[in-house]
Amino acid sequence: MVELLAPAGNWECLRAAVTNGANAVFFGVEKFNARARADNFKMEELPEIMAYLHKYGVKGFLTFNILVFEDEMKEAQILVDACIEAGVDAVIVQDMGLVKLIREISPDFPIHGSTQMTITSPEAVDFMKEYNLEVVVLGRENNLKHIKTIAGKTDTPLEVFVHGALCVSYSGQCLTSEMWGGRSANRGECAQACRLPYDLIVDGIQKEMGNIAYLLSPKDLAAIDLIPELIEAGVTSFKIEGRLKSPEYVANVVSKYRKAIDEYFEGKQYGPSTEELRELQQSFSRGFTHGFLKGTNNKQLVDGTFPKSRGVYLGTVKKVLKDAVLCELHAPLKRGDGIVFDAGNPQEKEEGGRVYDLRRKGRKIEGEVQDGLIEIVPGRRDVKLSRVHAGDKIWKTNDPELDRKLRKTFETDYPYRPFPLAVRVTGKVGESLVSVWRDIKTGGEVTVASEVELEQAMKRPLTGEYLHEQWGRLGGTVYELAELEMALQGEVIVPVKELNRIRREAVEQLVALREQPRTYIRREISNKSSYVRAAGRNTAQGTAKLISLCRTMEQIHASAQADVDYIYADFEFTRDYPEAVEAARQYGKKIALATPRIHMPGEQGVLNGMLRANPDAILVRNTGALQYFKQAGVKIPLFGDFSLNIANHKAAELFLEHGLEKVTPSYDLNIQQMVDMxxxxxxxxxxxxxxxxxxxxHTEHCVYCTFLSEGTDYTNCGRPCESHRVSLQDRIGMSHPVRVDIGCRNTVYNAIEQSGAEYITNFRELGVQEYRVEFLEEDADKVREVLQLYREALNGSRTGTSVWRTLKATNQLGVTRGQLVK
Incomplete structure (x- = not known):
């Protein structure tokens, strides 16, 4: 049976998930989870949470799906210990350093690999094998074909998201909130920059887009009709997004996916009804999409006209009357429902409120209207009709009757389905009645004997039918009596009061067994790093190495003529890598080639092509590529890039143990966090x-395909990325370049350069000898100028502050310190 995994941001959501049929619930505590804005639970509540969930046969997974900084490792260890003590069923983890820490503490405590790990290929799943992950959550960009391929090459259970908000960026690879506000998505503080309006700049000219402004805001995922295909592809766990959502949302979505899963296994043909889809939309919807599950379709992923939940589409305004609006309804509507009038400017205040009355040709209508030409009378205080116009769309934003129906499902605790009990009874006159009660689901067993001896029955001996009736009265408990076996000697009688006591005591003991926490092996460890810097060593001495990362051949040639120790090539099209290698060799420079940030099934050819180019090293950007190169026995050096999300010493040690010669820390670290690490x-x-x-x-969604072509993906888009340059202009006028990689994935780069020049002295004193400068659109002269500045800073002939001031003076947009000073 597959698992249905539900979100819970608070106790009400937890109950809503349980009572509507979730097999498992994921939740966070105050810190260390990717939904910092959710209510969340407290660490001391863990035993109570787990006892509650286990009573109802539901698993509880704690979200630990963020990066952990060096000064937080001890606190992280305390939370892991609390999870083990409380019997949490698993922790959902992003940070590989945390994976290493947990495995040092316990070899058997379950770990689930978060979607934040960006696991998208069989090789990436295989990389995790060493750490005995119980479940891997695949990237939301994996389609059904990918999932089937991955499932066929691993015995690790696979989990996928099936409903809820979609991130436009690959999870674990979004740095926008970090860059603009010091609120990292890798730290649970996403500022939702993808939901903001942008202007599309094509070759330096703003493209007229009409009312399309939300170029990076995807619709919401709804894969309820794909449940059969997902099960048959090998998915074992279906995950619903929504720890910031209401308990009504949780009840609504869980109950409908529960039905879809159950009907599949019952052999029934299932397809969500129009009413069910509308109810799902009503709880929360920016418009529904299959995401990438059916493959990439850039036209269907993003609507572009609004960034927030709309609910159910009702129709458009035909005419504005004196006290009402005339609308051609396409969905049911009744008095008290909430509505909003959409004039195509969602960033401005919109008119909306409650429906006060409904009329047809001026005559009041009672009850719910299904469709037709209807006059909607809004509350006078809610809506200014002077601001409503013919052509405005109308959405139903709230349905109080639906909310009431959903609330009833979790206002009183009860199991989604009662658990079956098997009871065996023995006894004879002069002895106690002995009953053995077995929880068939868990195997838990208790024995309860009567406190009075059995007496000979004179009139009405105890029968199986009577005993089944008395002990079958299990309303208000989590059980139902499924089997009863009697092995009494002779005809006996037992007072009904005693039978009731036995039943109550047996149930209490069985529930107590259910509520007992799971036990795991736990070791005492020291969280201190094994690395010790040599005493008295002047770590600032020695020649620091300067590395230039280039994205054009012009930059390669300029860098090769400069005083750099290594060149990295990071080209949009890897077919150009052999030329880059040849150019570097002409100047006697070593060169490393960068892998794409994402590795999907079937993309090994890209990695093989990089090897055939005969570079001196490979810059590895994902665990799938790392595993592939390891399995291939590659002899050249492998360097780990920032996208491996190394934020603490344990993560650094882990990747070095996997054969990387050096690693680059995550961009989530500020200067103090970097120094601590x-x-x-x-x-x-x-x-x-x-x-x-x-x-x-960094996104699978292609802006070029979506807005510069009639196509839907790389097979029919006409490759506008090869003839145009696109950038996204934000609300303050900054244009952020958009570049495409070999997999047609887009990277949006910050408009302003970031420099850490002022911190070079700090880093040198800590023993760091290798420093990288990355270029994007710079010409050869700019490349030479920038490299010369940093070479002088590394040699000590120029201060970091001097470098900063020079860059600030010579760059049109200036320069920023970025996340280093957050």
Whole structure:
């Protein structure tokens, strides 16, 4: 049986999930989870939460799906200990350093690999094998074909999201909130920059887009009609997004997906009805999509006209009357429902409120109207009809009757289905009645004997039918009596009061067994790093290495003529890598080729092509590529990039143990967090990026295909990315370049360059010897100028502050310190 996994941001949501048929619930505590804005629970509540869930046969998974900074490792260990003590069924983890820590603490405590790990290929799943992950949550960009391929190559259970909000960026690879507000998505503080309006700039000119402004705001995922295909593809766990959503939302979505799953296994033909889909839309919807599950369709993923939940589409305004609006209804509506008038400007205040009355040709209508030409009379205080116009769309934003119906499902605790009991009874005259009660689902068993001896029955001996009637009275409990076996000697009688006591006591004991926490192996460990810097060593001495990452051949040639120690090539089209290698060799420079940030099933050819280009090293950006190169026995050096999300010394150690010669820390670290990590890490194997345009969004959604072509994906888009340059202009006028990689994935780069020049001295003192400068659109002269500035800073002939001031003076948009000073 597959698992249905529901979100819970508070106790009401937890109950809504349980009573509507969830097999498992995921929730967070105050810190260390990817929904910092949810109500969340407290760590001391863990025993109570788990006892409640286990009573109803539901598993509880704690979300630990963020990066953990160095100064938080001890606190993280305390939370892991609390989870083990409370019998939490698993923790959902992003940080590989945390995975390493948990496995040091316990070899058998279950870990689920979060979608934040960006696991999208069989190789990435295989990379996790060593850590005995119980479940892997695949990236939301994996389609059904991918999922089937991955499932066929692993015995690790696979989990996928089937409903809720979609991130436009790959989970774990979005740095926008970090860049613009110091609120990292990798820390549960996403500022939802994808839901903001942008202007499309094509080759330096703003493209007229009409009312399409939300170019990166995807619709919501709804895969309820794909349940059969997903099960047959090998999915074992279906995940519903929504820890910030209401308990009514949880009840609504869980109950409908429960029905879909059950009917599949019952052999029934299932398809959600129009009413069921409307109810799902009513709870929360920006419009529904299959996401990427049926493959990439850029035209269907993003609507572009609004960024927030709309609910159910009712129709458009035909005419504005004196006290009402005339509308051609396409969905049911009744008095008290909430509505909003959509004039196509969602960033401005919209008119909306409650329906006061409904009329047909001026005559009042009682009850619910299904469709037709209807006059909607809104509450006078709610809506200014002077601001409503013919052509405005109308949405039903709230249905109080539906909310009441959903609330009834979780206002009183009860199991979605009662659990079956098997009871065996023995006894004879002069002895106690002995009953053995077995919880068939869990196997838990208790024995309860009567406190009075059995007496000879004179008139009405105890019968199986009577006993089944008395002990079958289990209303208000989690049980139902399924089997009763009697092995009494002779005809006996037992007072009904005693039978009731036995039943109550047996149930109490069985429930207590259910509520007992799971037990795991736990070891005492020290969280200290094994790395010790040599005493008295002047770590600032020695020649620091300068690395230039280039995205054009012009930059490669300019860098090769400069005083750099290594060149990295990160091209949009990897077919150009052999030319880059040849150019670097002409100047006697070593060159590494960068893998794409994402590795999907069937994309091994890209990695093989990189090897055939004969580089000196590979810059590895995902665990799938790392595993592939390891399995291929690649002999050249492998370097780990920022996208591996290394935020603490344990993560650094883990990836170095996997054969990387050096690693680059995550861009989520500010200067203090970076210093804390470097102080206990092997800095001779650390490379820092000190100059770049920060890569903010990394997404499967192609802006070029969506807005510059009639096509839906790379097979029919006409490749506008090869003839145009696109950027997204934000509300303050900054244009952020959008670039495409070999997999047609888009990266949106920050408009302003970021420099860590002022911190070079700090990093040198901590023993870091390798520094990277990244270029995006710079010409050869700019490349030479910037590299010269950083070479002088690394040699000590120029201060970091001087570099900063020079960059600020020579760059049109200036320069920022970025996340380093958050």
């Amino acid at each position: 470097l102080a206990v890490s092997p800095t001779e194997h650390i490379e820092l990026v000190i100059h770049q345009h920060l890569p903010m969004f």
